[in-house]
Amino acid sequence: MSGPTTTLDGGGRNPGPADAPGGPGGSGRRAAGPGGARRSVSPAAQGLLRGLPLLPSAVLLAVFLAGPIGYCVYYAFTNMQLTGSSSTDFVGFDNFTRAFGDPDFLNAVWLTFVFVIGSAVIGQNTLGLALAVLMEKASKPVKSIVNLVVIAAWVLPEVVAGYLMYAFFFQQGSLNAILDTLHLPQQNWLYTLPILAACLANIWRGTAFSMMVYSAALNDVPQELIEAAEMDGAGPWQRLWRVTLPVIRRSIMTNLMLITLQTLSVFGLIYTMTRGGPGNKSQTLPIFMYQQAFQNSLIGYGTAIALVLLLVGALFSTVYIRLLKLEED
Numbered sequence: 001m002s003g004p005t006t007t008l009d010g011g012g013r014n015p016g017p018a019d020a021p022g023g024p025g026g027s028g029r030r031a032a033g034p035g036g037a038r039r040s041v042s043p044a045a046q047g048l049l050r051g052l053p054l055l056p057s058a059v060l061l062a063v064f065l066a067g068p069i070g071y072c073v074y075y076a077f078t079n080m081q082l083t084g085s086s087s088t089d090f091v092g093f094d095n096f097t098r099a100f101g102d103p104d105f106l107n108a109v110w111l112t113f114v115f116v117i118g119s120a121v122i123g124q125n126t127l128g129l130a131l132a133v134l135m136e137k138a139s140k141p142v143k144s145i146v147n148l149v150v151i152a153a154w155v156l157p158e159v160v161a162g163y164l165m166y167a168f169f170f171q172q173g174s175l176n177a178i179l180d181t182l183h184l185p186q187q188n189w190l191y192t193l194p195i196l197a198a199c200l201a202n203i204w205r206g207t208a209f210s211m212m213v214y215s216a217a218l219n220d221v222p223q224e225l226i227e228a229a230e231m232d233g234a235g236p237w238q239r240l241w242r243v244t245l246p247v248i249r250r251s252i253m254t255n256l257m258l259i260t261l262q263t264l265s266v267f268g269l270i271y272t273m274t275r276g277g278p279g280n281k282s283q284t285l286p287i288f289m290y291q292q293a294f295q296n297s298l299i300g301y302g303t304a305i306a307l308v309l310l311l312v313g314a315l316f317s318t319v320y321i322r323l324l325k326l327e328e329d
Contacts, residue, residue, distance in 0.1 A: 069310075076304040082297035095304035105305065107280055108288035111195055112264065112312075115202070115284050120263040123203035125256060128210020132218055133240065135211075154208030162272025165201035166190070169273070194274045194282035201269055206262065210255055217251035218244065250324065257320035264313050285309045 076095060080088040099105045131150065135143050153161065168174045169189040176186040189197045221244055229239045245252070267286040270276065276283035276291065283291075285305065293302025 072303055072307055072310075075300055076307045078300045080300040080303075082294070082299055084297065088300075091300070095301050096308070098301065099305060099308065104280055104283070105288065108283050108285045111280075111282065112284045112309075114195060115199060115266070115270075116260055116263045118196075119199040119202035120206070120259045121256060123199060124206045124210045124259050124263075125252075127203060127207045128212075128255070129214045129252075131207065131211045132214035133244075135215065136218060150208045150211060153205050156205065158205075158266070158268035159272050161201065161205045162269045165197070165204070165269070166273045169197045169201075190274055191278055194278065198270050198273060198282050201273060202263060202266060205269065206259060209262075210259060213251055213255045213258075214248070217248040221247045253320055253324050257317060260316050260320070261313050264309065264316070285312075 077090055077092060078088050079091045079094075131146065135146060138146070156164070166173075171186075171188040171191075173189075175189065179186045187193075225243050225247070226239060229243045234242065265286060266284070267290065270282055270284060270287055271290070274282045276287040280288075286309065289302050289305040289309065292298050292305060296302075
């Protein structure tokens with residue numbers, strides 16, 4: 001009986017596992033170029049392979065972010081209407097020319113500036129920093145109560161917060177009841193000072209975010225710096241101004257950018273309280289845009305105003321980012 005036949009390869013050796021397909025010496029190895037050198041994957045191909053997991057996110061961003069922005073830009077240059085004319089024509093910069101010649105639009109720009117500076121840059125930012133500094137030395141029960149009260153206003157839906165503030169500021173509301181108890185003069189705050197009432201309402205609702213940002217930033221201030229300044233005779237205000245604020249300046253700029261962008265888009269709070277009135281005394285850009293697009297049915301004109309609001313937000317973001325870069329340099 002003959003045993004298994006052994007076949008020698010051309011070099012006089014038995015083929016081993018290394019020569020099997022998929023083995024180290026078989027077809028599973030990377031192809032060799034001239035001279036036996038292995039082919040290497042190009043950096044461009046490596047970058048493409050690394051970016052493949054991000055492809056679904058990029059598609060979603062393109063569909064749900066870039067797509068609507070693209071439509072917004074297109075409609076801003078048309079005369080599209082909800083009612084009336086059924087045709088939509090390209091009108092170029094007519095909507096923007098009309099906006100900057102409209103006193104109501106310019107009034108909305110001014111009130112938006114007042115609302116952002118008053119309620120965000122000054123109000124939320126300053127009050128949030130003050131609460132964060134005071135909470136550092138407060139007892140645990142006081143911290144818990146303050147956090148509960150401040151954060152509760154922040155987590156409320158914007159419309160609910162608007163109704164609460166309406167109940168507080170209107171003529172027969174809580175504020176006038178308190179003033180009556182103290183025998184102080186009363187007034188219809190939503191009629192006489194509507195933009196001030198809207199600013200105070202936004203401060204009440206949004207201060208919690210700034211407080212949490214600054215509470216986290218203050219925890220990163222080296223205690224050695226505070227102790228050294230205290231040993232040098234610096235008082236609380238000097239330590240805050242000369243030590244704490246310079247250390248947390250990046251957090252200050254980041255917080256200012258975020259609350260500015262959030263305040264620029266506030267709609268439900270003001271609309272619930274005043275609907276932009278009386279007249280146009282509290283008509284910020286989001287309110288003006290909504291009224292033109294959906295109440296007056298001028299979609300093209302309203303979209304042009306929305307694009308202006310988008311550019312204002314981009315301008316604020318650019319300024320803050322440049323300031324952050326200057327701080328890094």
